[in-house]
Amino acid sequence: MTSRVLLLPGDGIGPDVVEQARRVLTRVDNIHRLDLTFEQALMGGSAIDGEGSPYPNSTRALARDSDAILLGAVGGPKWDALPAAHRPERGLLAIRSDLDLFCNLRPAILFPELASASSLHSHLVAGLDILIVRELTGGIYFGEPRGVQLTEDGTREGFNTDRYEESEIRRIGRLAFDAAQKRDGRLCSVDKANVLEVTMLWREVMQELSADYPDVELSHMYVDNAAMQLVKEPKQFDVVVTGNLFGDILSDIAAMLTGSIGMLPSASLNADSKGLYEPVHGSAPDIAGQDLANPLATILSAAMLCRYSLSNSVAADHIERAVASVLSHGFRTGDIVGTDGGASVMGTTAMGDAVIAALDENQ
Numbered sequence: 001m002t003s004r005v006l007l008l009p010g011d012g013i014g015p016d017v018v019e020q021a022r023r024v025l026t027r028v029d030n031i032h033r034l035d036l037t038f039e040q041a042l043m044g045g046s047a048i049d050g051e052g053s054p055y056p057n058s059t060r061a062l063a064r065d066s067d068a069i070l071l072g073a074v075g076g077p078k079w080d081a082l083p084a085a086h087r088p089e090r091g092l093l094a095i096r097s098d099l100d101l102f103c104n105l106r107p108a109i110l111f112p113e114l115a116s117a118s119s120l121h122s123h124l125v126a127g128l129d130i131l132i133v134r135e136l137t138g139g140i141y142f143g144e145p146r147g148v149q150l151t152e153d154g155t156r157e158g159f160n161t162d163r164y165e166e167s168e169i170r171r172i173g174r175l176a177f178d179a180a181q182k183r184d185g186r187l188c189s190v191d192k193a194n195v196l197e198v199t200m201l202w203r204e205v206m207q208e209l210s211a212d213y214p215d216v217e218l219s220h221m222y223v224d225n226a227a228m229q230l231v232k233e234p235k236q237f238d239v240v241v242t243g244n245l246f247g248d249i250l251s252d253i254a255a256m257l258t259g260s261i262g263m264l265p266s267a268s269l270n271a272d273s274k275g276l277y278e279p280v281h282g283s284a285p286d287i288a289g290q291d292l293a294n295p296l297a298t299i300l301s302a303a304m305l306c307r308y309s310l311s312n313s314v315a316a317d318h319i320e321r322a323v324a325s326v327l328s329h330g331f332r333t334g335d336i337v338g339t340d341g342g343a344s345v346m347g348t349t350a351m352g353d354a355v356i357a358a359l360d361e362n363q
C-alpha cells in the first residue's frame with residue numbers, strides 16, 4: 001500500500017536538512033519497499049511570502065491527505081516584526097491543532113561517540129536514553145482567554161490561560177505509560193502541583209491511570225526540581241510525561257545534554273498514528289543555505305516516521321544503525337565536533353551521503 005509523505009521544508013536550514021532526509025528515505029524505500037510517494041508544500045515564513053498564511057489551505061489539504069509529514073523548521077528574522085497571530089510559528093500551532101497531534105515524543109539519546117560534545121561531564125551522560133512525552137495541543141499555548149489589553153488605569157496587562165480537560169490528560173498519560181512499559185518501566189510525571197490547580201488535576205489523573213499499569217513505577221516531580229535533576233543526574237529518568245509549556249522547556253534542556261540540538265528528532269502523533277516528524281532545532285538562520293547544518297536530527301526524525309506512522313521498525317532501525325555507524329567512523333558536522341579530536345568535519349550534503357553509504361553497508 002502506498003504511503004503518502006508530505007515534505008514541509010519550511011525556512012532557514014529547513015530545506016537543507018529535509019533534502020538529506022528525503023534522500024535517506026528514498027534509499028530506505030528502495031531497500032525495504034516502503035512504497036512511498038513524496039509531495040511538498042509551503043509552511044511557515046516561506047508560506048507567508050508565497051500564499052499569505054503560515055499554514056495555507058493548500059498545505060492543510062495535503063497534510064490532511066498524507067500518512068506522515070516531515071517538517072524542517074520555520075521562522076527567521078525576516079518575519080520577526082509581524083504580529084504574533086501572523087508569525088511563521090503560528091503555522092506550527094495550526095498544523096498540530098488541525099491534525100490533533102496531541103502527543104509529542106522527544107527521545108534524548110546520547111550516542112557514545114558524542115559524550116564529549118555534551119555540556120555535562122561524560123560520566124553523567126554516557127548512555128543517556130530519556131524519552132520526553134509532551135502534551136502538545138492543550139495547556140497555556142492554546143488556552144483562552146489570552147491577549148494583551150488596557151487596564152482601567154490605562155496600563156497594559158498580558159494574560160494567558162493554562163487549561164487541561166481530564167480527557168486530554170488521560171490520553172497523553174496512557175501513551176506515556178504505554179511507552180514506559182516498552183522501555184525501563186519508569187514514568188516520571190512533571191507538574192507544579194504545589195501552585196497550579198491545573199497541574200493538581202494532572203497529578204490526580206496520572207495517579208488514577210497508574211492503577212492500570214502495575215508494572216510501571218510512577219513518580220511525580222515539580223518542574224523546577226525536574227529542571228535541576230536533568231542537569232544533576234539525568235540518567236535517573238526513563239520516560240518523562242508533562243504538559244505543553246514544561247515539556248517545551250525540559251526537552252530543550254535534555255537537548256543540550258546530548259551535545260547538540262542538531263541530533264534530536266521528534267514525533268507528534270494523533271490517535272490514528274498519523275504523525276508530524278521534525279528536528280527539535282529551529283531554522284538556524286545564521287547557517288542557512290551554507291551547507292553547515294547537521295541533518296542527523298531530521299534523518300532520525302525520518303526513522304521515527306518509519307517506526308510510528310509506517311509501522312516499519314526494520315526500516316527505522318536501519319536508519320538509526322546507519323547514523324550510529326557514521327558517528328563511529330568519526331564523521332561530524334561542525335556542531336558536534338566536541339573535544340575528542342580525530343573527527344572528520346563535513347557539510348550537510350556530505351553527511352547525507354555518509355548516511356546513505358552506511359545504509360548500503362549495514363543492510
Ligand code: NAD
Pocket residue numbers: 013017072073074075076077089092261262278280281282283284285286287292293294295297335
Ligand atoms: P535554532 O535552533 O534555530 O538555533 C540555535 C543555535 O543552534 C544556532 O546557533 C544554530 O546555528 C544552531 N543550530 C540549530 N540547528 C542546527 C543544526 N541542525 N546544525 C547545526 N547547528 C544548528 O534556535 P533559535 O536561534 O532560537 O531560532 C531561530 C529561528 O527558528 C527563530 O525564528 C525561531 O522562532 C525558530 N524556531 C523554529 C522552531 C521550529 O520550527 N520547530 C523551533 C525553534 C525555533
